[in-house]
Amino acid sequence: MTGLQPTSRARRARLFRAGRIAAASLVAAAFIAGIAAGSASSAALRLATRLSSIQLLPSLAAAFASGLAGSGLAWLAILALTALTGRFYCSVLCPLGLLQDASHRLRLGITSLFPRHVQKKPGSGSRVKKSVGPVKQPVPVLLKAALAAAGVLGAALAPAILAWLEPYALAARFSASLFGAAWEAAGEAGVRMGLQLAAPSPRPDVAWMAVALFPGSLVLAAAVLKPRAYCRWLCPSGALLGLVAERAVFSFHIDAPSCTSCGACERACRSGAAQSDNKRIDAGACVACFDCVAVCPAGSVRYGRARDNRTQAVLPRAQNKPSLADAGLSRRNFMRAGGTGVVAAALALPAAGLARSLSVRAGTEGASAPVSDKVILNGTARPWASPPGAGSTARFSRLCLSCGLCARSCPSGVLRQGVALWKSPAVLEPYMDYSRAFCQFECIACGEACPTGAIRKLSVERKTVVAVAKSKLDLPLCIVVEKGTRCGACAEHCPTGALSMERLPQAAFPAPVLDATLCIGCGACETVCPAEPKKALVVSGLAIHEIARVLPRRPGSEAQSAPLESGTAGGAGEGGFPF
């Protein structure tokens, strides 16, 4: 790089920057489209699923969930790549990082519409720039270490405690709530124009939308003022990658002899890594966006081997640290105190969650007491059901990041996030809502979507025998018995044969009979049961999933009518016709 002329170097830098922006835009668009469309577009959903599977902490969680075997090695690849090239993950692959950049861009765009705010007077312009610029306080090493440790330990022990903190989960919930709702509104309108956009019209859970939007909105609101504030002060992935990137082989650095300390790089830097006065770029904080290289008028900011970088770091140590004179009741200190408070709160939540998670775990996986969490569906409280592949509600509650991708993937909408099941530590872990829809017999979409392994990928054969819940029949409530009319909706929909219609003494027409050993808890019977106000069938979750009995395949189940001589038959009953 050193051999290049400044002009061609600048051109190359702009190219790198454009490439970075293009890649990031594609990733963000694919992520948002996939989450928003969900099961309505299998192609878009597949892209979002791929992206979710290469997120750092979810991938690490999946690796631990599968005993560090079998699962993808995305986390290892990300760490290795970061050790080599710096935090490209943060500026290209992390959806929350990209959403923050977008919201900051939005602010800059809006500000530029009102130029008087930007250029008051030549002298005071810096005020505005400063307020839009990054948080420059160095992040305490202890905080970085604590966040990184929380990330790794959380992923290893109980990913659910990261539900409030982990960037992918925050971005996924935010996108599902905001863009998903927009998609569904557009889809419902589009149906009238012959477009098949929408998933089956969902009953929007406004409370859920608010809770899903809240933490993401805070992060994005912070980014409006200070780009990537979350990335520096709260993100466990960022902290972990920062520790690795500090010693990256390739990094950004400033060529001291040619640098005029004009401040262009520092103003352009989104992560507070560029220090113009010190002629230094903090490799741990840098998210490798290439903006500094592109804006440097002298061509002094370069990307290359870190060895070159170190030779440039010739400034006295003291200049890197804030002097004692800065201490006191300055705005900086005020912000620092506020930031510490937020961090403390953010860390307290997972800590409380961890305690809860461990107690829940001790309660059920020790097989002493079932999980007491109940959910009210169709007016009846019952134990909640976790999706097939979760294994047990306790395992699910521990491993689920509450990103909600499974719920977006669910074609029927039976798997949903909602405040009905408000459980700590998970924010809004999905549950089976049999009041809306039922689980599709041969569908394995949720397991294919789950990035953390909280829902294991089951084969179709396996999935069709895993019981996540059991149906219970209250025959006196059945309309065949109660009203004396023909029904059978439950048996019609039952995919396993657990429900059948039989002649019973108490009813004039065939009435349902339930063999619960065959039931897998798909919920079809309860969903379609027409009895009012209480359904005759209630499907209650199993704390620990079971393998259901399967009806034996009827031997020679396919009879064949005898072939006959061709021709036109005469009257009724001739030619083998039964009529």
Next chain:
Amino acid sequence: MDRREFLKTIGTATVAATFGLGSLERAYAAIVPAMAAAAQAPDMVAVRNGEPAALVDAAIAAMGGMSRFVKRGQSVTIKPNIGWAVAPDLGANTNPVIVKRIIEHCLDAGAGKVYVFDNSCDSWRLSYSTSGIETASKNAGAEVVPAYSESLYQAVILTGGTTLRTVKVHELVLSSNVLINVPVLKNHGGAGMTAALKNYMGMVWDRNEFHRKGLDACIAEASLARKADLTIIDMYRVMKSGGPRGNPSSKRELMKMLVASVDPVAADAAAARALGFEPSDFGYIAKAAKLGLGVTDLAKLDVRRIVL
């Protein structure tokens, strides 16, 4: 041919102008039998002992060709049974080859547009794709349309309905020139049997209402919204137990049969016998006959029986 076309055009235009959509079905009920008599074509054709496409070809030829029902430029709605996200060879949905062949006959007869839909029981997206009907229909040139949104349905007042005074049916049922009902014959846990009349539950929005108000009466009265111009029952592979979805121990029979009929009640009477029952075993058949939707006695009709 010209007279029939003229009659139908005049009839449709007059009715539409005078009474609006609500009375359309009465006009059809009056015109279709007259047309059939004029053309000397049979009321019902039963074919057996052939592969799905051959069964359709033979039945439609014997009925007098698809041009008897579909005129150049007309819109056609085909309503198969796409109730379940189940593979095509299990007899839970209408055979996709049969649907495809019927679409091709419609387009050959000059149909302007052919639509296919069902208000599925399973997730509609999965049912459309897993049944094989979406792909088969698109390949044949039909438009596969959604039925999952209530905004696609229109309320119809049922003249003669006592249990079901009004019903919300898919707008295509009302707006298409020709309605072809293409059910698959199956055992049915609730209604006993599903074939022609029961398949109407996939044209209505709130099927749960049928269960609440009584299946037999509602199934019989739903056809009052609009009687199908042609009913073609797929009896190629027949689920004889565990229906309508089917379970591992369901009994199936490869019957290799197909019935085409202008009379949906008669079609169900034939279907009942094919399943090994009497028409009187299923309450909705007699109720539909009483409403004037057709006859249960096949001897009163011109029925052709063909063995391939």
